[in-house]
Amino acid sequence: MNNEFQNLKEQCLGCTKCELCGKRHNVVFGTGNENAKIMFVGEGPGEQEDLQGEPFVGKSGQLLDKYLSLIDLDRKENIYIANIVKCRPPMNRDPKPEEQDICIEYLRQQVKLIKPRIIVCLGRIAAQKLISPDFRVTTQHGEFTEKGGILFMGTFHPSALLRQESNKPLALSDFQALRNKIREEELL
Numbered sequence: 001m002n003n004e005f006q007n008l009k010e011q012c013l014g015c016t017k018c019e020l021c022g023k024r025h026n027v028v029f030g031t032g033n034e035n036a037k038i039m040f041v042g043e044g045p046g047e048q049e050d051l052q053g054e055p056f057v058g059k060s061g062q063l064l065d066k067y068l069s070l071i072d073l074d075r076k077e078n079i080y081i082a083n084i085v086k087c088r089p090p091m092n093r094d095p096k097p098e099e100q101d102i103c104i105e106y107l108r109q110q111v112k113l114i115k116p117r118i119i120v121c122l123g124r125i126a127a128q129k130l131i132s133p134d135f136r137v138t139t140q141h142g143e144f145t146e147k148g149g150i151l152f153m154g155t156f157h158p159s160a161l162l163r164q165e166s167n168k169p170l171a172l173s174d175f176q177a178l179r180n181k182i183r184e185e186e187l188l
């Protein structure tokens with residue numbers, strides 16, 4: 001891990017800028033390859049992530065890993081995974097706008113250091129924060145939008161897919177579109 005990234009991580013692990021710090025077991029900073037060309041961004045840690053300190057390690061993470069492996073991506077090797085907020089919101093509620101606004105500064109710094117070409121937003125919260133405030137996953141999933149030299153794509157949150165399995169084929173087609181984009185851009 002390079003120095004700047006390590007410093008950022010240490011700063012984030014000690015963060016007390018919002019009330020979410022009060023009940024956390026761990027700050028979930030992010031995981032993966034810091035030189036990855038592809039990043040995935042979720043909403044915020046759930047129970048398992050809070051306990052283990054890693055993003056997407058619960059049931060939704062298992063589903064995410066399955067989709068990743070279908071397109072030859074691996075969370076340790078060629079992607080980086082982070083969240084909009086780094087501490088678990090109580091009872092898995094949506095992170096409040098003010099919590100997102102405070103915490104997104106860490107994500108901005110992560111993106112600045114990692115320099116991904118593609119960011120995949122997992123679910124509404126991430127897509128509305130990073131792509132557009134009126135982003136609708138049901139109608140805009142799988143579309144690529146370029147902003148500041150980064151291609152953004154929003155897709156279904158894995159937890160939403162566990163609740164509504166009928167959307168799984170749509171999510172799969174988003175991952176296939178991602179694979180095509182990765183090839184087109186010669187990122188791997």
Ligand code: URA
Pocket residue numbers: 028042043044045046049054055056057060083159
């Ligand atoms: N849901 C998220 O949005 N992020 C995680 O890390 C885990 C579950």
